[in-house]
Amino acid sequence: MAYRHNGEDVFVVDSHVHFWDASEANWRPDARVYADGWIRCFYDYHKNLSPAEWVWPLPKYQKYTEQDMMKDLFEEGYVDRAIFLPTALKDWYVDGFNTVERDAVMAEKHPDRFILNGRWDPRDGEAGLYRLEEEHRRWGFRGVKLYTAEWKGASKGWKLTDDMSRRYLDRCAELGIVNIHVHKGPTIWPLNRDAFDVADVDDVATAYRDAGLRFIVEHCGLPRLEDFCWIGTQEPNVYGGLAVVMPFIHARPRYFAEVLSEMLWWLGEDRLLFASDYALWSPKWLVEKFMAFELPDDLRQQKGVDLTLEGKRKILGLNAAKLYDIQVPVAQAAAG
Amino acid sequence: MSRPTSLQDEVTAALAAVTDPELDRSLVELGFARAALDGPGHVTVELRLPTFWCAPNFAYLMVQDAHDAVAGVPGVESVSVRLLDHFAGEEISAGVARGASFDDAFDGLGDGEGLDALRRLFHVKAFTARQEQLVRGLLHGGSTPADVAALRLADLDPADPDCREYLEKRRRLGLSTDPAAPLAVLPNGHPIPAERLIPYLDRARVTRISVETNTAFCSGMHATRYGGPEVNR
Secondary structure (H helix, E strand, C coil), rough: CEEEEEEEECCCCEEEEEECCCCCCHHHHHHHHHHHHHHHHHHHHHHHHCCHHCCCCCHHHEEEEEEHHHHHHHCCCCCCCCEEECCCCCCECCCEEEEEEHHHHHHHHCCCEEECCEEECHHHHHHHHHHHHHHHHHHHCCCEEEECCCEEEEEECCCCHHHHHHHHHHHHHHHHCEEEEECCCCCCCCCCCCCCCHHHHHHHHHCCCCCCCCEEEEEEEECCCCHHHHHHHHHHEEEECCCCCCCCCCCCCCHHHHHHHHHHCCCHHEEEEEECCCCCCCCHHHHHHHHHCCCCCCHHHHCCCCHHHHHHHHHHHHHHHEEEEEEECHHHHCCC | HHHHHHHHHHHHHHHCCEEEECCCCCCCCCEEEEEEEEEECCCEEEEECCCCCCCCHHHHHHHHHHHHHHHHCCCCCCEEEEEEECCCCCHHHHHHHHHCCCCHHHCCCCCCCCCCHHHHHHHHHHHHHHHHHHHHHHCCCCCCCHHHCCCCCHHHHCCCCCHHHHHHHHHHCCCCCCCCCCCCCCCCCEEECCCHHHHHHHHHHHHHHHHHHHHHHHHHHHHHHHCCCCCCC
């Protein structure tokens, strides 16, 4: 079901969704505390920022069905296309948490709805490079999700500037995997440094600009918003993914307004991407509240920015459509 | 009868002076920490953070600071700080208890540089957020950037709690608190000239919004996890 505004459909791309299995049957026996801790933390995010009527029971939250997802995104949630961002977490979950393979089943079944992204981890070395190529040959990725805080054995994280990371970025550029989604924290190597530091994004965004890579910083760099803004203003190939920022629109509308006005001022409306982070939150209420949202006068005046209908259309779908070469129906492409 | 009560009060006051470094707010005010006298001269501090995954280095700073603050109260002979419901709670609690550095407690996972740089980073952010608020207030009140650039610390109202808080952030960062020192300065102490003030404030403003948003989020997560009130700035 499309969102209609003044009789016109609004094209919606949900640029960050998951199809996870965090049910107890999938917890690794040697990592139960982490597998449980991970999904409980997600569940607290969900409970903390969702309207009460959108809070699920924990068992459903641990493992929801294909039908739940199709209904929440496409039948009721106004989403036209959804982009899978996998999170492997195979140290904790037997079959992984939200793996490329698991997402692929959905994407192959509903090719007009889902865009499947890959992932890589520089600690997988040469074997991982080979696997990325194999997966790309099979699924034709346009993007990858990188999670620098993922544990692997004794290691608690990695950086985009590691030598091996650059090998993977080189390969992405060669293969045309141009959309690099990056998520930080809460651990990184070295463990004593700021776990959410986004300085390495700055380095690689500069280094790979001419190669055509774009870096979508998930959650707009939260909790390092200020560092992200500074990078975003200098690097034209850096984008802000609004996952986690969006639900503030309900629970903390003033903070949502302040953060969004800074994003609009530093990056502008062409480099922000709507996302629900489903099933952390559901797109229906986020889209409705966002379309109804107006920047408060004091922020508009202080920052000299505005959130127009055209800007909302870009953020909700047109910007992501450009990054992923998604065909937008003519009527929906018209701004205003 | 009054002695145990007053020692408890002193311990609580000492703990209240310890901040979450990222949020620049008291651990007691946030509801993250509480202390109990549970033996003659022995204090147990329990620390509960907003998530199971809060960054272990940030947590280490809090556990260490809570330990040192309470141990410094006259009459306290021993302190144990327990970080509960956290993925690295046991390692961190045990590390601080034996006086280990972060790098020793997480053998091989640090770069040997410890947490000093991280601590300074948070001090800079806290200072920046406070200074932005103070200077923004002056501009709202009609001062020009040139007026602000000419101000000295002596021009602040020492009775204003915001000013006292600001001076405390300067002191913590090792910046001059001499009444003749310029007011608007960079974290390295260099004065901000009038023509650089507005661009400086544009950047500092995001730092403040970031600290405030993180506070709202972390406080909300803590309330969701444990019940209790949320904190707003």
